[in-house]
Amino acid sequence: MKGKGFNKWFTYFLVILLCLSLVVPAYGQSRIEEKQDELKDIEEEIGRSEEELEESKSQEETLLREIREIEAQLERARAELEKINRNIQDTEARIEETKEELSIAEDNLAEQDDLVKTRIRSIYENGTVSYVEVLFNSSSFSDFLTRFSYLRTILDQDVEFLTEIQEERDRIELKKVELEEQRSELLNLRRAQIDKEEQIERQSRERSRLLAEVRKEIEARERAIQELEEESQKIENMIKDIQEELRRQEEQRKRAIPEGGRLNWPIEDYGRNYITSPFGYRVHPITRQAGSFHGGIDIGIPRSRWPGSPSYNGNPVHMLAAERGVVIFAGVSGSLSYGYGRMVIIDHGGGLATVYAHAHSIMVSKGQEVSRGQPIAIVGSTGSSTGPHIHFEVRENGQRVNPLNSL
DSSP states (O other): OHHHHHHHHHHHHHHHHHHHHHHHHHHHHHHHHHHHHHHHHHHHHHHHHHHHHHHHHHHHHHHHHHHHHHHHHHHHHHHHHHHHHHHHHHHHHHHHHHHHHHHHHHHHHHHHHHHHHHHHHHHHHTOSOOHHHHHHTOSSHHHHHHHHHHHHHHHHHHHHHHHHHHHHHHHHHHHHHHHHHHHHHHHHHHHHHHHHHHHHHHHHHHHHHHHHHHHHHHHHHHHHHHHHHHHHHHHHHHHHHHHHHHHHHHHHHHHHSOTTSOOOOSBSSOOGGGEEEOSEEEOOTTTOOTTEEEOSEEEEOOGGGOTTSTTOOSOOOEEEOSSSEEEEEEEEESOTTSTTEEEEEEEEETTEEEEEEEEEEEOOOTTOEEOTTOEEEEEBOOSSOSSSEEEEEEEETTEEEOGGGTO
8 A cells, every 4th residue: 555655646746747847848938928028018118218218309409499599689688788788878978078068058158148248237337328329429420330330240249149159058958858868768778678688588597497307307218218228138138048048958858868769778787688577567576466567677686786685795786877867856755665765866858757766875966967877876675675676767758658668
């Protein structure tokens, strides 16, 4: 009963091994497809980010053009304001000159007015002598005409001079008024130009603010694209690593069975003539039950070469790796009183595995890589065994096959 239970357990173990051998390549391909999907998503994201980056750069160019135009407008506005300020200064200088001219004209007018007043005061102080008396006191008609001409000339000159001075004063006064009006208009222009300049400067500041924001967006998108590119490169490397692993596994599968499809004989010194139980149905050597299936071959050795025998001569027989591979089990399969006893299982890749049972001692450990023909254990009689021998199995995708077809 114990032997049957162990065989069932061992069969489950090899079925699991078979499933793993089938699942690993499929899992690797699934991982490649998964990573390829991730890579595709990242490439699409990079594409969208690059489009957004181009839009931001286009917006940056637009803002730069607008800023250059605003700066040109601001430069023109400042030049115009400077021109207005110069005109205001010139006008104020002319107003000062006009004030001086007006002051001079008013002084002249006052002076001439004083002369006339002095003449009139003199006439008043000298009596009531009138111009008519001066004329009629002439000694002759010729003297009368001369005196009349002189008086008329004096009066005409006084009137003409006063008129000219008054006209000059009025002209200067008008000129002053006009200059004052011109200065007032220029001051209004300057205020309007200052307002215009401030408005342009506000536009410039706003465009500069927008440009700074756009450049931050460009910087952020460039960083995001770089990070996506780095992530894309990582995924590409992962895909390459997975593909390389699958390629290595495929190469290992191809190398699992050597050229010609022949495995190395699993025991030294003793060949086919020492097979004590072939592959197939037989009478069980312990239970004596007929029709028991034997899933491998048994190769016996003399007791003198078995370390567990009283007649042991000190020269053990080694179990040899049938092909290069990795040890996936090295130890006792259950109790030493039944089953396979001490055994080694080697995975050769491609679904191929070999089993070496009933060892007296084991020379390798789990996970160890072994080469073709390498000693891995010493032939013994542990487990369900009637004498020193090796029980050797070949498993293809977990199923036991006749080892003699491969040896």
